[in-house]
Amino acid sequence: MRIKVVYDSKTGNTKKVADAIYSALPISAERDILDIHDYRSEEDDGWDLYFVGFWIRRSSASVEVLQRLSQLHHCGIALFGTCGILPVDASGAISLAETVSVWIPEDSRYLGSFLCRGRMDISVRNCCAAKRGTPEDDGRIDQFLRAFDEAMLHPDAADLAAAGEFARNTVKKLQTFAQEDEQDHIAS
Numbered sequence: 001m002r003i004k005v006v007y008d009s010k011t012g013n014t015k016k017v018a019d020a021i022y023s024a025l026p027i028s029a030e031r032d033i034l035d036i037h038d039y040r041s042e043e044d045d046g047w048d049l050y051f052v053g054f055w056i057r058r059s060s061a062s063v064e065v066l067q068r069l070s071q072l073h074h075c076g077i078a079l080f081g082t083c084g085i086l087p088v089d090a091s092g093a094i095s096l097a098e099t100v101s102v103w104i105p106e107d108s109r110y111l112g113s114f115l116c117r118g119r120m121d122i123s124v125r126n127c128c129a130a131k132r133g134t135p136e137d138d139g140r141i142d143q144f145l146r147a148f149d150e151a152m153l154h155p156d157a158a159d160l161a162a163a164g165e166f167a168r169n170t171v172k173k174l175q176t177f178a179q180e181d182e183q184d185h186i187a188s
């Protein structure tokens with residue numbers, strides 16, 4: 001199996017998760033990891049599985065990630081990402097990933113997603129704290145500051161271990177699909 005990990009990371013959080021995913025991949029596989037900004041489409045021949053990583057920016061991923069996703073044909077694709085404020089329930093986290101997954105071509109197979117929190121730049125906190133008590137204070141500023149502080153230590157060791165587990169399970173999932181496709185092919 002040929003597996004490529006591609007990530008977009010502005011401040012390093014998503015790169016940490018990308019490294020954890022890459023390290024968890026089976027050593028029997030041909031593996032590659034690269035920053036999306038160093039990515040050339042002519043290098044794209046014949047990869048079976050892509051892990052595509054992004055940081056959440058205004059509830060979606062960057063245009064570079066979305067464009068690249070839309071060009072990944074006839075392969076398995078798993079998404080991973082980091083965000084400052086992890087939605088409180090699993091359905092919220094899934095819907096963030098689903099927003100990005102709609103860019104996956106229909107001839108490729110979407111294999112699921114992994115999201116965890118990632119620390120935000122202190123300037124974001126300062127900017128938000130400065131709005132306290134002003135007309136812009138919509139009553140949610142304290143809630144945001146709490147979420148900011150909780151994100152400070154992420155991704156942590158538990159997040160990276162969970163990312164590794166996600167990578168191993170995704171590879172198994174693709175192998176199972178490949179076996180089923182093979183059986184269907186023989187039966188037809």
Ligand SMILES: Cc1cc2nc3c(=O)[nH]c(=O)nc-3n(C[C@H](O)[C@H](O)[C@H](O)COP(=O)(O)O)c2cc1C
Nearest residue numbers: 009010011012013014055058059082083084085118
């Ligand atoms: C301009 C900007 C917009 C952001 N928008 C969101 C957002 O909508 N939701 C969220 O949870 N986090 C948001 N974040 C926080 C980042 O997604 C988070 O810190 C992420 O871990 C950064 O990843 P990186 O270190 O790989 O760049 C935003 C950060 C920036 C700088």
